[in-house]
Amino acid sequence: MKKLLFTASVLGVLAAYTGPALAADCDITIGVVLELTGPAGEYGQAGAKSVEMAFRDFNDAGGVGGCKLITDTRDSQTQGNVAVDQATQLVNIKKVPVIIGGIISPMSIPMLTSVTAPAGVVQVSPASSSPTLTALGREGKTNGVFFRTITSDALQGTAAAKYALDSGLKKIAIVHVNNDFGVNMVREFKDAFEKLGGTITSVTPYNEKQSSYATEASAAMQGDPEALYLVSYPVDGATVARAWISGGGPQKFLLNDGMNSADFIKSVGAQYLNEAYGTSSGTSETASTKYFYANYEAFSGGIKPDAPAADRSYDAGAIVALATAKAGKGDAAAIKAAIPMVTDPAGEPIHAGKEEFAKALALIKDGKPIKYEGVIGPIAFDQYGDITGPFRLWRIKDGEVTTMGEMSADDVSKVKASLK
Secondary structure: OOHHHHHHHHHHHHHHHHHHHHHOOEEEEEEEOOOOOOOOOOHHHHHHHHHHHHHHHHHHHHHHHHHHHHEEEEOOOOOOHHHHHHHHHHHOOOOEEEEEEOOHHHHHHHEEEEEHHHHHEEEEEEEOOHHHHHHHHHOOOOOOOOOOOOOOHHHHHHHHHHHHHHHOOEEEEEEOOOHHHHHHHHHHHHHHHHHHOOOOEEEEEEOOOOOOOOOHHHHHOOOOOOOOEOOOOHHHHHHHHHHHHHHHOOOOOOEHHOOOOOOHHHHHHHHHHEEEEEEEEEOOOOOOHHHHHHHHHHHHHHOOOOOOOOHHHHHHHHHHHHHHHHHHOHHHHHHHHHHHHHHOOOEEOOOOOHHHHHHHHHHHOOOEEEEEOOOOOEOOOOOOOOOOOOEEEEEEEOEEEEEEEEHHHHHHHHHHHHHH
């Protein structure tokens, strides 16, 4: 009898230790490759916290059959070769079914072409807006695995051109980061701006991480421009803007979405940016928007909910989580097939947060379609993984970013069509 009791006690102790281990064995690891440092570090830090928050909400709601989604987050350092190396490790060694990232296009494109597309691993970018990503889809080079929660710059360039002219910026110099994002954005903007009647006095590319951009700023001042269109990221963008101001350039700016940044404003000086205008991929407010804005700052440890890429990174995480639940396992092909099913226009609307995700999991269990309506608005992907949405028109005044209006995707498309 004593021997039986001892055996039972040992088995009980073993069960106590093996139970949690077995539960951990069913966790599903999702790769995250974001720009945590480097010129785009502000974006990546906000994005990483947003993905964590989405997964926290999803796991608290029940996860994938009681199993949790966990992240293996890597820093691309805003360098394409590092992004590829990190993605390769996640795919080949960790065997992740999904990679969330990168934030900017020069990180996402090489990861897609070198790693995720060949491996058939799903890739969801929160903020890579280059038209090249659409072109790769059209050319059949993405293997159908790429999705993004931001609109293409093919439309944003036109929106920026129209907004610039409407704001009285008619004679503009351009300084842009010399990468896929910058080149594409400027091409789309230049074509629309000139056809709408504007004048571009010069186009000056720059290479990242220089200690000084005085030469580029000086070159951009030729032709007596009235304003500067700066296509950049917060760190380098602030250095370019300071060089422009100190060289006597007009204190009038047109800015891309990345310059909608508290760090950029602080670094340049709010007093120099009272006539700074910008465009961003916008949002259509939903219950998810209200939830995110009410809860993100506390979760993130002080990052503002309007930080670049924060809102759409939560949506990227939420869509990956819901699609994994729909797939029922951490399988790349099954998750890829499930993404359209959790953003089904005919499905039951689902919003952000634990309670809504619990509702989604119940519907998925019953085999019913769902439609995730995100922080940025209702989301539906086309065959190339693109979405459509409004563009936010904003202005910096007294150090604060104020929304001045928006242009719908239809409005921008009409302007674009009128220029042909």
